[in-house]
Amino acid sequence: MASILYQATPRSANASVPHAPAQAEQARTARINTMGQFAASIAHEVNQPLSAIALNASAALRWLEQDPPRLDHVRDALNIIASAGSHASDMIRSLRCLACKHTGTPTTFPADEPAREVLLLLHTELQQQGIAIESLLTLGQQALRADRVQVQQVLMNLATNAVDAMRANREHPRTLRLSSRRDGAMLHFSVADSGSGVAPEAQQRIYEALYSTRPDGMGLGLAICRAIVEAHGGQLWHEAARTRGAIFHFTVPAP
Template sequence: MASILYQATPRSANASVLPAPAEQSRTERINAMGQFAASIAHEVNQPLAAIALNASAALRWLEQDPPRLDHVRDALAIIASAGNHASAMIRSLRGLACNNTGTPATFPADDPAREVLLLLHTELQQQGIAIETRLTLGQQAVRADRVQLQQVIMNLVANAVDAMRANGERPRILVLSSRRDGAMLRFSVADSGTGVAPEAASRIYEALYSTRPEGMGLGLAICRAIVEAHGGRLWHEAARAHGAIFHFTVPSP
């Protein structure tokens, strides 16, 4: 299970006796399984949050007089979509752990970004985040695993939301864009948050490294594994005023 996502945790240098090969192999498997379990917990957190938020909203709309059944119907559709998405993300992580790049399909390149924004709409609204979309690829096709591209975008958007929590009076702005970049298709997520500290810039893509005390340090590592498995790359730069911009590319078919 130690694969493109996971590396076995090194044994302490203070250990005086090395374990037998069988015991060492068992320890490595346990470490890899623990990291895999942590990855699942990390990735399904966002869909579960969407389910909880939209279920609460649906209950409030049902209690209105008269009930807002149109809003309830929309919330239930998002709940169903989030449940399906969580299940698909678990299958995706299992595939990555086994060095499987997923199930490629051909679809409009901007669709995953639009689907993620719909799934996270309630949370973004509650956080007071203004969303700007500059998705210019339109019906340009991409051949990729749709769920894995959604995972990348969802992780980058979730990180952007976290980065803007301490904005105070400064506006919270999320910009999601796409464009052709030579032979590649480029997607970008920009925020007006705290940005990436220079001392963390070279490490934020490492598994289990996080700049936040409550962070698991898995989101960007998973994003990088997915993007590189698709033949693209992932990187970031500082925004002009505040925040950061994360870019990733995938090949144009």
């Protein structure tokens, strides 16, 4: 993980070579730091599927307590719980691939399916937050060859960041927009929100590992997104929305 998401400080050409005990201690410290970073990355990535499990379990219990019970809603909630559980496991595998400088396991699938799966996992939270969804997914059955879980991971991180950016927005309509299109040899995905946007002082730093604009943020989501997108031969960037909020874009090569 350190080789992908974290940059080591280069040694000065004039620095003296440490003695063997010092080298051993440095190596031990580096291993501990890397393990800590990897653990923090796992904690960051599995937080959203765990939240989806908790929210939908609570919703299922409420539907069961109605008279008569809304079994169709309970079934939907249980399907989301099962999907979120699988997603958490897949995310851990994805992070292990990144730590080993591996792009994962590429498969061929309809390009818009990961975005639809993300909207399903976030459905309950978006309802509770009063956030409207705009789905402008236009790729249809266009094929994408990539690690499906990692593509979904990027979309989930960007969508979750968008939801967080809109939490304090109570005066304006709150909208999450996911869109996709073909752009020459690349497939282009966008996630837009109507939040407060990216602060000027954060424009150049938000993709740095461990940098966060939120007091409770871990500063890992966008760094992981960039590592995944670049490992697939694409790019990740953002811009201000026309009215309010931010739009994050990423591309991956079309097969």
